[in-house]
Amino acid sequence: MKIGLDVLGGDYAPNSTITGAIEAQKILQGNQRLVLIGDEYDTINRLKQAGADPDNFDYIHAPDVISMHEHPTKAISQKPNSSIAKGFELLKNGELDSFASAGNTGAMLVGAMFSVKTIPGVLRPAIATNVPKIKSGYGILLDVGANADCKPEMLNQFAILGSLYAEHVYGVENPKVGLLNIGEEEEKGNNLTIATYPLLKENSKINFIGNTEGRDLFTDLADVYVCDGFTGNVVLKLAESFYVVTLKKGMKDDFFDRFNYERYGGSPILGVNAPVIIGHGISTPEAIKNMVLLSKDMIESKFIDKIKSAFN
Numbered sequence: 001m002k003i004g005l006d007v008l009g010g011d012y013a014p015n016s017t018i019t020g021a022i023e024a025q026k027i028l029q030g031n032q033r034l035v036l037i038g039d040e041y042d043t044i045n046r047l048k049q050a051g052a053d054p055d056n057f058d059y060i061h062a063p064d065v066i067s068m069h070e071h072p073t074k075a076i077s078q079k080p081n082s083s084i085a086k087g088f089e090l091l092k093n094g095e096l097d098s099f100a101s102a103g104n105t106g107a108m109l110v111g112a113m114f115s116v117k118t119i120p121g122v123l124r125p126a127i128a129t130n131v132p133k134i135k136s137g138y139g140i141l142l143d144v145g146a147n148a149d150c151k152p153e154m155l156n157q158f159a160i161l162g163s164l165y166a167e168h169v170y171g172v173e174n175p176k177v178g179l180l181n182i183g184e185e186e187e188k189g190n191n192l193t194i195a196t197y198p199l200l201k202e203n204s205k206i207n208f209i210g211n212t213e214g215r216d217l218f219t220d221l222a223d224v225y226v227c228d229g230f231t232g233n234v235v236l237k238l239a240e241s242f243y244v245v246t247l248k249k250g251m252k253d254d255f256f257d258r259f260n261y262e263r264y265g266g267s268p269i270l271g272v273n274a275p276v277i278i279g280h281g282i283s284t285p286e287a288i289k290n291m292v293l294l295s296k297d298m299i300e301s302k303f304i305d306k307i308k309s310a311f312n
Contacts, residue, residue: 001031002058003295004096007038008065008083009103010283014038014046017102020288022052027289032296035096037083039063062086065103068281072106076114084108088115091274098295100266102279102288109146109269109278116273119304121311123151125271126158127278128165129236131225132258134218140166140175141217141225144232144267152195155179155226159206160310161270162224168301169294178212178222180231185211192228200226205310218255265290268298271307275299 007017018036025034036043040061044054064082066075076085087099088111101108109125118125126143133139140162147154159177166175179200181189186197188211200208212222217235227235243259246252257263265287266279275298279291298304 002033002035002096004035004087004099006083006101007036007043009101011281016285017288018046019285023289024292025056033058037062037087066107072110076110097299098275100277100291100295102283112269112272112276119307122271123154125269127267128270129267130264139223143229144236145229147229150228155196156199159226163206164306166223168303168306172223174207175223176209177206177224180225180227181211262287265294
């Protein structure tokens with residue numbers, strides 16, 4: 001197993017990425033290799049300074065960085081030696097089994113779409129994230145930013161992608177799917193949700209429970225919440241702020257601790273032909289470690305094959 005990690009991606013890279021890689025490597029099995037993509041010489045020096053054995057990792061020399069403010073499509077094409085472009089080149093060629101980066105989100109999306117490409121039958125990939133449940137565990141929310149404007153058919157597919165992710169990566173049996181809406185009644189909502197509801201109702205590949213509201217998000221009502229990327233991103237940013245507020249208020253609570261992005265590491269792009277994980281720009285070593293471990297879980301679960309079968 002070859003797990004690709006962008007060493008240069010993120011606000012605190014390469015320090016946080018290398019420290020996170022060292023911690024992740026301690027957990028990986030002998031046949032699971034972490035491939036560090038970035039400035040090879042600098043990476044090896046930093047590993048030595050941290051007291052880690054450089055022989056425990058593989059390396060790809062890609063010294064250029066795509067910054068957070070660069071245009072994604074231009075940067076991918078104009079910087080072939082950037083860590084993100086190189087990562088996707090290796091993923092496309094089958095030299096990596098997964099690729100993760102806390103770098104430019106747009107470049108990660110563009111790179112995934114143009115290199116490994118969308119799985120046949122999938123209209124548009126979606127970014128999924130975890131939402132903590134009050135009792136325990138997590139629900140899945142998607143899309144949270146890949147598609148600001150959606151068609152009903154896309155939301156119908158997001159439901160399938162989210163269900164497969166909840167089932168095969170998180171081990172949820174027959175996950176319940178809810179359509180995020182402004183009311184429980186079938187006729188409630190905007191044009192998008194009203195048109196999406198009957199598609200979800202007739203979809204035999206999911207366990208659809210009907211409309212769900214914002215107040216249901218942290219309950220056991222559903223395991224997968226489906227929405228357009230605009231709505232999902234607003235919800236995600238609001239939810240992330242809860243954790244920050246509790247810290248500022250000096251509150252300590254396990255439920256709010258589970259809003260901490262570090263715990264789950266990153267958000268997968270669901271619907272492309274290989275596991276691709278997008279990390280938070282402010283990823284700490286703990287977040288990087290968990291992003292690598294999520295990559296491992298997605299590879300081990302043969303998640304991509306499950307999607308291909310569902311959309312075949």
